[in-house]
Amino acid sequence: MQTITLSVAATLLTMALLQLDPTQRLIDATLSETIAQSMQRAPDGSLVLSPNKQLDAYRAESPDVWMLVVDEAGNTYREGPVPEQYELLQPILNRLWFVDIRDHGEPHSLSAAFYTGETPIGKLHVLAGGGAFVSIVFAGILLGNIFILPLLVVLIIATVIAIPLIVRKVMRGLDSAEAQARSINFDQHGTRLPLDTVPKEVRGLVSAMNEALSRLDEGYDRHRRFLADAAHELKTPIAILQTRVENLDPGPERTRLLTDTARLAAMAEQLLDLQRLAQSRVDFQPLDLVPVAERVVADHAPLAISAGYDISLRAPEPSQWVLGDRGAIERLLTNLVQNAVVHGGNQGAIEIEMAGHGAFEVHDSGPGIAPEHREKIFEPFYRIRPLDRGAGLGLNLVREVLRQHGGSIAVLPSHLGGVCFRVQLPIATAPN
Structure with a gap:
């Protein structure tokens, strides 16, 4: 626009000067x-x-x-x-x-x-x-410059003030698209960038991004269905294997086979749990943590004892009420106990302690976790050592449950010598 304006002004000035008689003179x-x-x-x-x-x-x-x-x-x-x-x-x-x-x-x-x-x-x-005469052509050029100078001032003002305002107004739609793009994460699917507010010059790019997001959602859905189907199909052969191992004569080999079979069953159940969390809505209700912990400890005591651990529950108060989903909290505690069984070194103790005010802790006497690994262990399939046991899904499932509940987890040194996972959940009032 500036180039066109200056070109038109210069053309008009030139045409006007060509109409002047160069022989004419004006008094200064x-x-x-x-x-x-x-x-x-x-x-x-x-x-x-x-x-x-x-x-x-x-x-x-x-x-x-x-x-x-x-x-x-x-x-x-x-x-x-x-x-x-x-x-x-x-x-x-x-x-x-x-x-x-x-x-x-x-x-x-x-x-x-x-x-x-x-x-x-x-x-x-x-x-x-x-x-003191001047040529009429010179006077025309002088007047033309006087005319163009304010035009240049206007164009400069437009460049410094008007154009940024116009560009900001036109690009305002990109701000909402940018905010929408920043809100997209792995857990939110089906989100698309708005097309009606973005400038038409970038609408094709936004459409291409929306198509890419659609393809990613489709790929994620296929991946999720595959994991769910695979985990579901694995449960039957694992159950058959576990039954056959239980019928073997007692001995160290039977114990190791039972432990490995339990890990396989836990892995399949964790995959199913991750899919359930992604597909279902959590039913938040007042929940007493103590009975849930008692049930988890009772269910895992045979496995822990056979693996070489002493397992115990410390609950100074008979009840501890939190707000959450019973099934999800039970899966959370189960995965923390199974993690202690797998990584505790097959000796020592595993202790679940009700810490009060919506918090509980899971202690073990294993080798512990170095500070540089304490954040990464919650990533799916992350292992501290390449040949480490476990699938790397249990702690990821724990984090997903806490994210849905608005809780938190901290990795601390344990008084037993190993690691302590401290979980904090929203407090609830005990029902009448």
Whole structure:
């Protein structure tokens, strides 16, 4: 727009200059103003001309410079060869406010410049001529520059102020699309960027991004269905294997097989739990943690004891009420206990402690977890050591349950020598 505006203005100016006659000359308008500023008053009130360098320059260039000056009181001053045609203007010169006289014939002796305005000695009216000519083409170029200069100022203002405001307004739709894009994460599917608010210049890019998001959602759904189907199909052969192992003669080999079979069953159940969490809504109800912990400890005591652990529950208070889903909290505690069984070193103790105010802790006497791994262990399939046991899903499931419940988990050193997982859940009031 700026280029077009300047091009049109330059074209119009050039066309106007081409219409001018280069042989025509204009009197320099500053001559009459210079004379007005050079006028002084004599003691008797008459008008006199004081020395002026600019006026001397005019005279040096054009010796025939003439002037006719009148003040408001009718006092006059004249100098030089004033054309007799202008003698008649002297009585009425102080009544004029604009005069433009051009002589189109050589030597342009009738061309005159007029000035009226306030000076240090009062208001004066000056008619002058006889020299200081300028080409009409030069005058046109000067006037054209005077015309283009404000245009340039307007364009600069538009560049500095107007254009950023316009761009900000046009791109405002991108802000909402950006905010929507930042809100997209692995757990939110079906989200698309808005098309109606973005500028049409980037609408194709946003549409392509929405199509990519659709393909990602479809791929995620296929992946989720595959995991759910695979976990479901694995449960039957694992159950058959567990039954056959239980029928073996007692001994160390049977114990190891039972432990490995239990890990397989836990892995399949964890995969199913992750799919249930992704597909179902959590039913938040007041829940007593103590009976839930008692049930988990009772269910896992045979497995823990056979693996070489002493397992116990410490609950100083008979009840501890939190707000949550019973099944999800039970799966959370189950995975923490199974994690202690798998990684505790097959010796020592596993302890579940009700810490009060919606918190509980799971301790073990294993090798512990280094500080640099304490955040990463909640990522799916993350293992501290490449040959470490377990699938790396249990702690990820714990984090997902806590995220849905608005709870938190901390990894701390345990008083048993291993690691302590401290879980905090929202507190609930015991029902009447």
